Amino acid sequence: MNTKTKAALLAATTFCAFNSAAVQAQTSETDTSSSNDIIVTAQRVEQRLQDVPISITVVDQAKLMNNNISNLKDVASLTPGFAVNSRYGADNTTFTIRGFYQEQRSFATVGVFFADVVAPRGSGATFGGDGAGPGALFDLQNVQVLKGPQGTLFGRNVTGGAVLLVPQKPTDNLEGYIEGSAGNYDMWRTQGVINIPLSDTFRVRAGVDHMDRKGYLRNAGNLGDGDFEGRGLGDVNYWAARLSMIGDLAPNLENYTVFSYTHSQSNGVIPKIIAAFPGTSNQAFFGNESAAQIAREAPLGFWSVSNRAPDSHSISEQWQAINTLTWTASDSLTVKNILSYGEFRGRTNLDLFGNYALLPGVTYGTETGQQVRGFAFTHDNPNTKRTNAQSSLVAELQFQGRPGDGTFTWQAGGYAEINDPLGFSGVSTASFTGCTDIGNFVCLPSSAVGGPAFPAGTGLGTISGGTGSFSYQKTKFRDYALYAQASYKLTDRLTLTGGLRYTWDQMRTYLINQTAVYQTNPANTRFGCTNLTAPGFVSPVSAANQATSPYTLANHLNFCGQNLKKDTKAPTWLIQADFKPVDDVMIYGKWSRGYRQGGLAIFGPDPIQPYDKETVDSFEAGAKTSWRGAVPGSFNVSGYYNTLRNQQLQLGVACNPARPGFTVICSGNATIINAGKSRIWGFEADLNVSPFEGLRLDLAYGYINAKLLKVTIPVVPAPYNDITPPLAQGCTGEQCNTIANSGPPHQVVASGNYTLPFDQSFGKFTVGATFVYQSRRRIVADGIAGSGRGIAPSSSVLNLNATWANVASMPIDLSVFMTNVTNEHVIQQINDNSARGFVSAIVGEPRMWGARIKYRFGN
Known part of the structure; x- marks a missing residue:
């Protein structure tokens, strides 16, 4: 974006602000309440939303329930600029805000905080941890989505933004509720919360969900749905519990403790084959079989897949204890000590690409597991029984000052986060081969039953193309920071803010990796090291299978044990000014530096697993306005421009037979490389008005333009002599250089709620609707130049709800809801393997409907 474009964007933002100021000035003398008096904690203190110079989207508990939202993945659909990567299902979702995407094996760009503490970290081979799983979204005050780098005041450094989950605190009243829901797909949900003031100085709140x-995905394969037979894929099954306590230890000393626990166990979600490219070459094996798979699934409708795994599942367990001690030392000084300990464990057994390819000569309906060949499958291995297992200890000491008349305010503190492994965690992977027991590599090489070999002339000989590998590891993280931020009111209407933070990050990994390729040539080497006496090594191949399995120590097994480390450090800062030309109008501008730590792509090729830090400079200007009167409401707008340097990209590192130095004992893999330079700009606006009593209308729009400007391909050491660029060569078109998975360029969220004018004795009857539009968006780089197969189509989703509160003046609420009313076909994630003959995708949920009854008691 050139200088003129930047100037135009900032000018448009300023114009909108003064235009809204004029509207506010005409209506401010009326006594109608503002429609946006929402309290947020975006700056670590309670403030009115319209007084915070940060772009924030707030989703309250009512909106979560009306849209049948039970996980954070669905919150993104209601928030322009907020997107998700659901490759590993709802339990293991990663988030993108304003185009800042998290590659696999890199660190989260979006921090998820519950009660002011970052979520327990994950460290496994698959995504997991670092977020909010099912069950985290009940009994909340609200969910706050903070957009842009938040590295000054918040614990872990993140470049994209932060999501704050604010739980309901215990109150002074004896109160609570019991709620039950039922719906299609045999949905049952129950919630219960009770709040008890045990004394004048001690109160407790407990809840369960x-x-x-x-599942909404019908399995067209013949190998079962997974651990829960008959449930289907895409099912939901979780328990969540929470206990909160507040004790007033002294008039100026409060102790707030929250315990939370969540357990989720489902069959998981796998991709659906959405395109096939049949042919006669070896590379078209999956194309031919994918075409046959599409034909088999067609009679079952759009929401059908073919699952080849007998034990497909996604299991996660997380618990966390948070204690916040607040000492109001004086009217001008508050001291907070925050201490938290949590653990996350996960098991993910999923087919990552959705292939159900029958080997030649096998008849559909008679196949066994060893006769169904897929592209890649991830599975826990018998040594670890989990793909994620990590503990998180977080400590923060915070000082907040407001001396004198409040002209000068400040915050300062220290932060420490210590993450340790809970034993080994790891994954078994089977690629291009069929298995009956993937964890123990009870797999049959496809060449043994007539499967294809590599083409002549490649020097690779006759092989099955099948690989088996397992990796397990222990990883430690250490994160420390010091920070300070202060605001000074130059006048009653102009405030300047500056903040500085310095962070030290460490990552230490002990890695064990085994890789086998069934072939006639010498052993495959991916990691370039051999250490058969590495501490903790236990082969997952069962003794009974040792004699016959091609994936054993006696059959071309490469083994590696390594200790790896990576340290990074960096300053981050904020410089900001906000101006209030009139009451209820704020104009602000800021420059912030964001930083994402470097780390280790532990399953990448050796010796290039380490990668360095990534930095971003973010420039933002915005306005927040609200007005009262006959038509109260608010209008907020913001524009931003971000530059990324040393960007962490996931690139394929390969061994190209056409390149000098090629060796047949080399096998590539994906890794993270600091190769990118990008710029992201866009703007967001949201409007809410109440045209007349009982009607509330909300409209939000977001635009993102995220471009990868330059990729510097580094020189890699032998035997790795080829790197796959993140976009296909020769790609042309509007979205050619769009950063993959940066979110839809255009997103619109419109909602309306109308409360019918019934007598109070009847109750409060409200009907509502939410409409979400997402434009075409690039999910992954095209495997074939300019094909567009990595771009998801646009989608339009309509949700409806109706609530009858205080039925006949009783403490009973009745609700009905329906999501995706039109059964829109939503593509959430794409795997573009055109070169292998297919494209697959994770598809969103179909129409869901249900009813809910809630009984409230107490005050």
Whole structure:
């Protein structure tokens, strides 16, 4: 974006602000309440939303329930600029805000905080941890989505933004509720919360949430749905519990403790084959079989897949204890000590690409597991029984000052986060081969039953193309920071803010990796090291299978044990000014530096697993306005421009037979490389108005333009002599250089709620609707130049709800809801393997409907 474009963007933002100021000035003398008096904690203190110079989207508990939202993945659909990567299902979702995407094996760009503490970290081979799983979204005050780098005041450094989950605190009243829901796909959900003031100085709040629903994906394969037979894929089954306590230890000393626990166990979600490219070459094996798979699934409708795994599942367990001690030392000084300990464990057994390719000569309906060949499958291995297992200890000491008349305010503190492994965690992977027991590599090489070999002339000989590998590891993280931020009111209407933070990050990994390729040539080497006496090594191949399995120590097994480390450090800062030309109008501008730590792509090729830090400079200007009167409402707008340097990209590192130095004992893999330079700009606007009593209308729009400007391909050491660029060569078109998975360029969220003018004795009857539009968006780089197969189509989703509160003046609420009313076909994630003959995708949920009854008691 050139200088003129930047100037135009900032000028448009300023114009909108003064235009809204004029509207506010005409209506401010009326006594109608503002429609946006929402309290947020975006700056670590309670403030009115319209007084915070940060772009924020707030989703309250009512909106979560009306849209049948039980996980954070669905919150993104209601928030322009907020996108998700759901490759590993709802339990293991990663988030993107304003185009800042998290590659696999890199660190989260979006921090998820519960009660002011970052979520327990994950460290496994698959995504997991670092977020909010099912069950985290009940009994909340709200969910706050903070956009842009938040590295000054918040614990872990993140470049994209932060999501704050604010739980309901215990109150002074004896109160609570019991709630039950039922819906299609045999959905049942129950919630219960009770709040008890045990004394004038001690109060307790406890709650539980359970949801059970069968899957929306029909399995067209013959190998079972997974651990829960008959439930289907895409099912939901979780328990969540929370206990909160507040004790007033002294008039100026408060102790707030929260315990939370979540357990989720489902069959998981796998991709659906959405395109096939049949042919006669070896590379078209999956193309031919994918075409046959599409034909078999067609009679079952759009929401059908073919699962080849007998034990497909996604299991996660997380618990966390948070204690916040607040000492109001004086009217001008508050001291907070925050201490938290949590653990996350996960098991992910999923087919990553959705292939159900029958080997030649096998008849559909008679196949066994060893006769179904897929592209890649991830599975826990018998040594670890989990793909993620990590503990998180977080400590923060915070000082907040407001001396004198409040002209000068400040915050300062220290932060420490210590993450340790809970034993080994790891994954078994089977690629291009069929298995009956993937964890133990009870797999049959496809060449043994007539499967294809590599083409003549490649020097690779006759092989199955099948690989088996397992990796397990222990990883430690250490994160420390010091920070300070202060605001000074130059005048009653102009405030300047500056903040500085310095962070030290460490990552230490002990890695064990085994890789086998069934072939006639010498052993495959991916990692370039051999250490058969590495501490902790246990082969997952069962003794009974040792004699016959091609994936054993006696059959071309490469083994590696390594100790790896990576340290990074960096300053981050904020310089900001906000100006209030009139009451209820704020104009602000800021420059912030964001930083994402470097680390280790532990399953990447040796010796290039380490990668360095990534930095971003973010420039933002915005306005927040609200007005009262006959038509109260608010209008907020912001524009931003971000530059990324040393960008962490996931690139394929390969061994190209056409390149000098090629060796047949080399096998590539994906890794993270600091190769990118990008720029992201866009703007967001949201409007809410109440045209007349009982009607509330909300409209939000977001635009993102995220471009990868330059990729510097580094020189890699032998035997790795080829790097796959992140976009295909020769790609042309509007979205050619769009950063993959940066989110839809255009997103619109419109909602309306109308409360019918019934007598108070009847109750409060409200009907509402939410409409979400997402434009075409690039999910992955095209495997074939300019094909567009990595671009998801646009989608339009309509949700409806109706609530009858205080039925006949009783403490009973009745609700009905329906999501995706039109059964829109939504593509959430794409795997573009055109070169292998297919494209697959994770598809969103179909129409869901249900009813809910809630009984409230107490005050």
